[in-house]
Amino acid sequence: MVPFGFLDWLWVVLYLLIMVGAGVLFYRLGKRSEADFFLAGRGLPWWLPAASVYATHTATDTPMWMSGVVYKHGLAGIWYSFFAAWCAISAFVTTRIFRRSLAYTQAEWNTIRFHGLGAELLRGWMSGWQVFMSMFMLGWVGIAMGKVCEYAFGWPTWVGLILFSTLCAVYVMASGYWGVIMADFLQGVIAFAVILIVSLWGVFAAGGPTAIVNRLAAMGESWRLDPFAFTGWFSGDFPIAWFLTMLFIAVLGGFGMGTNIDWYVEAQRIQSSRTVRDASYSIWWGTALVLTRNSLWAAAILGFYVMFPNIPEAKEYEMAWFRVGFDYLPVGMVGFFFAGLIAIHISTIASVLNLGAMYFTRDLYLHYWNRAASEEKLVTIGRVATVILLIGSFFYGLMMEEITSWLIFALWIMAAGVWLPNILQVVWWRFNAWGYLVSWIANLGLSWLVVWVLPYFGVLPELPDYQQFWLLMVLGALIYLPVTLATRAEPMDHLVHYYVMSRPIGWWGPVRREAARRGLLAHVKVEA
Amino acid sequence: MSWICRDWTPADADEWTREDWITIVISPLVYVLLMVGTGLSLFLIPAGYITLAAGVVLTGLMHWIIDPKLKVISGEYEKKQRDYLEQLEKQARWEGNNG
Numbered sequence: 001m002v003p004f005g006f007l008d009w010l011w012v013v014l015y016l017l018i019m020v021g022a023g024v025l026f027y028r029l030g031k032r033s034e035a036d037f038f039l040a041g042r043g044l045p046w047w048l049p050a051a052s053v054y055a056t057h058t059a060t061d062t063p064m065w066m067s068g069v070v071y072k073h074g075l076a077g078i079w080y081s082f083f084a085a086w087c088a089i090s091a092f093v094t095t096r097i098f099r100r101s102l103a104y105t106q107a108e109w110n111t112i113r114f115h116g117l118g119a120e121l122l123r124g125w126m127s128g129w130q131v132f133m134s135m136f137m138l139g140w141v142g143i144a145m146g147k148v149c150e151y152a153f154g155w156p157t158w159v160g161l162i163l164f165s166t167l168c169a170v171y172v173m174a175s176g177y178w179g180v181i182m183a184d185f186l187q188g189v190i191a192f193a194v195i196l197i198v199s200l201w202g203v204f205a206a207g208g209p210t211a212i213v214n215r216l217a218a219m220g221e222s223w224r225l226d227p228f229a230f231t232g233w234f235s236g237d238f239p240i241a242w243f244l245t246m247l248f249i250a251v252l253g254g255f256g257m258g259t260n261i262d263w264y265v266e267a268q269r270i271q272s273s274r275t276v277r278d279a280s281y282s283i284w285w286g287t288a289l290v291l292t293r294n295s296l297w298a299a300a301i302l303g304f305y306v307m308f309p310n311i312p313e314a315k316e317y318e319m320a321w322f323r324v325g326f327d328y329l330p331v332g333m334v335g336f337f338f339a340g341l342i343a344i345h346i347s348t349i350a351s352v353l354n355l356g357a358m359y360f361t362r363d364l365y366l367h368y369w370n371r372a373a374s375e376e377k378l379v380t381i382g383r384v385a386t387v388i389l390l391i392g393s394f395f396y397g398l399m400m401e402e403i404t405s406w407l408i409f410a411l412w413i414m415a416a417g418v419w420l421p422n423i424l425q426v427v428w429w430r431f432n433a434w435g436y437l438v439s440w441i442a443n444l445g446l447s448w449l450v451v452w453v454l455p456y457f458g459v460l461p462e463l464p465d466y467q468q469f470w471l472l473m474v475l476g477a478l479i480y481l482p483v484t485l486a487t488r489a490e491p492m493d494h495l496v497h498y499y500v501m502s503r504p505i506g507w508w509g510p511v512r513r514e515a516a517r518r519g520l521l522a523h524v525k526v527e528a
Numbered sequence: 529m530s531w532i533c534r535d536w537t538p539a540d541a542d543e544w545t546r547e548d549w550i551t552i553v554i555s556p557l558v559y560v561l562l563m564v565g566t567g568l569s570l571f572l573i574p575a576g577y578i579t580l581a582a583g584v585v586l587t588g589l590m591h592w593i594i595d596p597k598l599k600v601i602s603g604e605y606e607k608k609q610r611d612y613l614e615q616l617e618k619q620a621r622w623e624g625n626n627g
Contacts, residue, residue: 075567082563088556092548092594100605102612111619209571225571227564251556275602277595284555288587291559295567302571362620371621501612505544521539 002152002326008335015190015339016167019183019346023171026178034366034378037176038104038358039272044181046278046285049269052181053286054293055188055347056265057084058195061144062344063297067320070301071311073238074224081294082250084262087287089254091280093505094426098257099270099279100502105130106258106267107363110433112501113425115494118433125440127363130264134356135389137261138165138349139396145345146397151319152326152338161397168346169390172353173383177272180350187343192289194325194340195296197333202300202324206307209299215306224302245466249419255505256423259415268355300324357385409451416469417443417476427506429495435484442479446472496520534596538604541597551594558586 035041069077103109107126111119142161149160171179206212216222223229230240253259257267266283273279304320311317325337361382366373373381421439424431450468454460463471489495495511498504500520515521532547533540561583568576617623 078563078567082559085556085559088559089552092551092555096598096601102609102616108616108620112616203570213571213573225568225573227567254552254556276605277598277602280598288559288562291563292566295563295570298567299570367620367622371623503542503544505548 001154002334003331004335004338005331007332008338011335011339012342015342018186020167020171022183022186023174023179026175026182029175029178031176031376031379033375034362034382036178037379037382038354038362039268040177040181042272043274044272044278044282046273046281048181048185049273049278049282050284050286050289051188052184052347052351053087053266053269053282054289055184055191055343056351057262057286057290057348058188058191058293058344059141059144059348060148060341060345061141063321064144064147064318066294066297067301067304067322068314068318070298071305071317071320072314074221074229075227075298075302076229076238076243078227078294078298079243079246081291082246083260084287084290085250086253086260086263087266087283088251090263090266091254091284091287093255094257095266095270095279095283096276097426097502097504098267099273099276101498102271103267104271104362105359106264107359108367109257109267110436113490113498114433114436115490116433118437122433122437123363124368125437127359129440130359131356131364131385131389133261133264134352134359135392136396137352138356138389138393139398140400141345141348141352142393143397143400145341147319148322148341151322158394158398162394164342164345165349165390165393168349169353169386172350172357173386176379176382177268177354180354181272183350184347187347190340190343191347192293194337194343195293198321198325198329198337198340199296199300201328202303202321204303205324205328206303212303212306216302219306219309221309224305239464239466242464242466245469249415249469252423253415253419256419256426258422259419261415265351265355268351268358297321353386353389354382356389357382360385360388409447416472417446419469420473420477421480426504429499429506429508429511430484430489432484432487432490434487435480438483439476439480442476443472446475450475532593536597536600538600541600541604545597547593547597551590554586554590554593558583558590561586 029036029040031037033041066077066081069080071077073080098109101109101112103112105127107123107130110122110126113119114122142165143157145164146155146157146160149155149163150157171183203209203212207215213222213225216224230236230243231238233240249259257263269282269286270279273282301320304324308317308320322341325341326334329337361378365381365385366378370377418439421431421436425436450460450463450472455462492511492514496515496518499508499511499515512521532550533545561579565576565578565580565583569580570576
């Protein structure tokens with residue numbers, strides 16, 4: 001149990017009042033239209049969605065994840081967080097392309113890029129999947145908060161899960177994305193301040209930077225300060241092959257849409273930006289802050305390591321950064337820390353609640369159920385969807401025990417077998433809706449088989465994560481590439497319209513020539 | 529540095545050019561330098577300061593290269609946005625040709 005004084009509770013109560021106040025303050029803006037409730041009217045300057053990118057990707061489970069990998073692998077563990085670097089290329093490639101499509105969601109983009117029945121099936125599939133995944137993400141982030149509250153106050157895990165997500169849902173329902181984005185800005189500032197203060201506190205609790213370096217040397221573990229301390233090419237806990245695979249996935253993934261599960265959240269930030277340039281900078285700077293933040297965490301966790309080395313249980317050392325805050329900050333500051341944790345938690349919950357509600361409202365309700373729905377009706381449906389997602393997340397959250405294994409499996413489901421198709425849909429004109437749809441369905445089956453089922457029955461050994469990735473990528477390609485080539489390309493009229501509107505990168509030669517022939521690219525000479 | 533174009537026409541800015549590819553190469557490198565540089569600097573390791581400084585300089589260079597192009601793309605696209613939004617809404621509501 002962490003001792004809480006009057007000042008500590010004051011921080012928490014003040015913070016919660018500000019957050020709920022944001023919902024009240026932006027209530028009028030949020031209810032104006034669907035575009036306001038889900039995209040803040042598409043008029044935000046880059047620094048607002050950038051703060052939201054940062055705040056959303058600073059969740060309660062993130063310091064647990066970082067604590068786990070840095071405690072285990074030393075500073076080299078920060079590469080596990082480098083998955084976020086898909087934004088490095090995406091900010092200047094797919095962000096530009098997606099922003100020009102103006103699609104509310106990735107599901108809607110499917111019907112702009114693809115055509116006909118295949119595109120509609122994709123839209124239905126993608127939106128249903130995203131509603132499910134939103135509940136799933138809300139569940140795993142929510143249960144992480146439950147664990148923090150259990151550690152700090154001895155509450156049962158369900159209390160922390162339900163209490164803070166419900167409070168968050170109040171302002172998300174009231175003001176939609178306006179409330180999310182404005183609260184995210186505030187939460188981002190608070191979260192960064194808390195992470196900076198607590199991490200530096202942790203470093204100094206361990207004796208300061210020089211003392212940590214010296215103590216690691218005395219323990220014979222100076223390698224923990226080397227960000228490139230791998231365990232061999234293919235052997236050990238963290239081989240170079242895994243590192244290179246992560247770099248490959250992260251960096252080249254920026255040429256695709258959806259190569260990382262975070263894309264779907266970022267896509268909303270991209271469309272809420274007022275221009276293409278604002279969208280690019282929001283994604284780039286938000287992620288730069290995320291990666292810098294991870295290094296702050298890493299420093300505190302290494303400080304924790306020299307104080308408490310050789311903890312065998314992952315469940316214990318995954319709490320490293322939280323223990324620095326709860327155990328070492330003075331009374332009065334612990335409440336500030338806990339308010340920061342609520343900020344970290346709520347910013348993610350709010351974003352995912354609004355995102356899932358957008359897929360439900362825009363892609364399922366409006367597109368397939370009630371195409372004549374008024375703007376007022378759509379905002380109401382958005383609020384109802386928020387409640388449905390919230391309740392669903394409680395069930396998922398209570399089912400999750402081991403955060404890291406769930407996170408890795410979720411990443412596999414979303415990333416491995418569809419990683420390449422997510423790029424092909426952007427860069428290759430011939431890739432069609434049927435190939436993409438099949439790649440998703442095949443990946444769902446294959447990832448269960450490769451990760452859980454076949455190893456359970458002894459058909460396949462339990463492979464390291466990076467080998468699972470390559471295997472899933474190859475197996476998936478063996479299915480969707482033949483399907484793509486055996487089915488027709490999308491109609492040229494549709495592709496030309498998409499090309500002129502979005503100007504995609506990659507192999508679009510036939511479409512570009514046709515667009516030029518029709519006089520839609522005035523500056524491009526028509527080839528004879 | 530005339531090798532880098534900083535004065536774009538809307539039509540030229542719409543193309544994928546050398547400036548985009550240079551940015552595509554620099555941007556991930558900047559992330560690596562900022563992340564590793566921050567981590568090492570917090571332990572007062574000199575290599576960390578150098579890495580972090582290199583990251584900051586390259587960030588500035590990257591923006592110097594790509595910003596003029598992004599401004600022109602944005603300005604030109606905003607003129608067409610209203611029409612595209614109307615088409616999008618029709619498509620969502622199955623009005624007219626859903627293609």
